[in-house]
Amino acid sequence: MSSDGRYKALKGMQDILPPDIYIWQKVENAAREIFSSYGFKEIRPPVVESTDIFVRSIGENTDIVEKEMYTFNDKAERSITLRPEGTASVVRCYVENHLYNLPSPQKYYYSGPMFRYERPQSGRFRQFYQIGVESFGSPHPAMDADIISMLRHFLLRLGLKEVKFQVNSIGCERCRPDYKESLLAFFSDRLGNLCPDCRRRYGINPLRILDCKVERCIEMRADAPRITDSLCHDCRTHFDRLLSLLGILKVEYIVNPDMVRGLDYYTRTTFEVTSESLGSQNAVAAGGRYDRLVKEFGGPETPAIGFAVGMERIVELLKKSVRHEYPAPNLFIANIGDPAGKKSILIADELRNKGLWIELGDNETSLKSQMRRADKLSAEYVFIIGDDEINSGKLKWKRLSDSTNGEISLSEISSFFINK
Ligand code: ATP
Ligand code: MG
Numbered sequence: 192m193s194s195d196g197r198y199k200a201l202k203g204m205q206d207i208l209p210p211d212i213y214i215w216q217k218v219e220n221a222a223r224e225i226f227s228s229y230g231f232k233e234i235r236p237p238v239v240e241s242t243d244i245f246v247r248s249i250g251e252n253t254d255i256v257e258k259e260m261y262t263f264n265d266k267a268e269r270s271i272t273l274r275p276e277g278t279a280s281v282v283r284c285y286v287e288n289h290l291y292n293l294p295s296p297q298k299y300y301y302s303g304p305m306f307r308y309e310r311p312q313s314g315r316f317r318q319f320y321q322i323g324v325e326s327f328g329s330p331h332p333a334m335d336a337d338i339i340s341m342l343r344h345f346l347l348r349l350g351l352k353e354v355k356f357q358v359n360s361i362g363c364e365r366c367r368p369d370y371k372e373s374l375l376a377f378f379s380d381r382l383g384n385l386c387p388d389c390r391r392r393y394g395i396n397p398l399r400i401l402d403c404k405v406e407r408c409i410e411m412r413a414d415a416p417r418i419t420d421s422l423c424h425d426c427r428t429h430f431d432r433l434l435s436l437l438g439i440l441k442v443e444y445i446v447n448p449d450m451v452r453g454l455d456y457y458t459r460t461t462f463e464v465t466s467e468s469l470g471s472q473n474a475v476a477a478g479g480r481y482d483r484l485v486k487e488f489g490g491p492e493t494p495a496i497g498f499a500v501g502m503e504r505i506v507e508l509l510k511k512s513v514r515h516e517y518p519a520p521n522l523f524i525a526n527i528g529d530p531a532g533k534k535s536i537l538i539a540d541e542l543r544n545k546g547l548w549i550e551l552g553d554n555e556t557s558l559k560s561q562m563r564r565a566d567k568l569s570a571e572y573v574f575i576i577g578d579d580e581i582n583s584g585k586l587k588w589k590r591l592s593d594s595t596n597g598e599i600s601l602s603e604i605s606s607f608f609i610n611k
Pocket of ligand 2: 452
């Protein structure tokens with residue numbers, strides 16, 4: 192019998208359950224390992240922040256701020272927002288805790304849920320998880336290269352090879368205004384053909400037109416001027432040095448001058464990792480440099496760069512491309528009768544203390560049904576204990592994968608797993 196119950200999770204929000212959770216943990220463990228080896232330390236900022244933190248950093252005229260934020264008033268009528276991304280919170284945290292007083296560069300990673308009120312579809316949720324990194328203090332393209340190659344190592348460690356790296360430079364406050372002018376000139380006699388959103392973007396931030404996903408806007412911008420042709424000398428040098436370092440590190444990439452990213456705070460380097468096997472929501476990770484944000488948040492001038500990985504999409508890719516082995520009990524103890532039941536509890540207690548996963552059979556049920564459960568759990572070994580075993584001091588073990596079996600004495604149990 193099945194029944195849906197009275198309540199459902201909110202639209203676009205999902206429960207993450209076993210066995211998928213093992214893949215999630217695998218991703219989280221790989222992130223922790225790889226990021227630590229590059230000197231990144233974990234921080235855990237709150238999930239809710241003051242609304243202006245996101246409005247000021249992500250930008251008033253971005254999709255996230257215009258349409259996607261979960262914003263509420265708290266009981267004291269303060270406007271608060273469930274974080275739609277991690278960077279703004281981390282920058283707030285960096286400035287508030289004076290982390291800039293520590294030796295530069297300071298490198299941090301975070302992981303946790305993000306919230307965006309988007310139309311739910313495959314690969315797009317309203318609560319989704321990101322693991323992200325932020326590096327503060329280094330303006331050098333070597334840091335950009337380091338971060339991008341760290342992301343590649345992380346994906347390779349997970350076994351994800353079929354991913355594409357796209358990089359771009361969107362310039363700085365010196366060269367971008369000129370580029371915006373040339374975009375305005377280009378689109379001025381094409382405005383009628385753009386989508387209504389882009390017509391509005393034209394007046395506010397024409398760069399956003401390059402990020403539009405509407406087919407006719409993509410067509411319209413095919414011949415638009417390229418930002419990579421408008422970079423100032425310093426931005427050009429920075430970008431060229433990054434590309435040459437990526438070459439040295441053997442990161443395969445393509446330069447995509449349309450990739451402006453959907454957030455306003457970026458300067459210079461932006462990048463994105465995509466996978467063709469994901470369909471239309473194909474970005475698995477994205478990031479970039481944000482050299483002005485710390486200053487805007489009231490901290491000292493601090494160049495910075497980071498990226499965020501979309502967990503659901505990584506897990507989806509792993510489910511498609513990598514074979515998974517899920518953990519199973521090391522031992523199932525089938526037991527019949529009261530004395531055997533008590534002895535089994537003691538054996539389980541001792542072995543669990545050694546870090547083994549032990550499942551106990553239900554003493555009230557038949558041996559047959561206990562064995563069925565051991566099978567279902569895919570336990571590696573089964574012990575069978577009844578009155579005879581208690582009396583003789585010996586018990587029978589069986590390995591379920593190949594049905595090998597044998598006998599050991601009750602007093603030797605603690606050494607049984609040492610040689611297995
Ligand atoms: P997209 O182009 O897919 O909308 P984005 O540019 O909005 O992505 P970012 O803000 O850069 O995404 O977030 C980084 C990563 O987080 C994305 O590459 C993606 O993997 C993941 N992500 C973003 N939004 C969602 C969502 N609503 N559901 C699931 N994952 C998401
Ligand atoms: Mg988006």
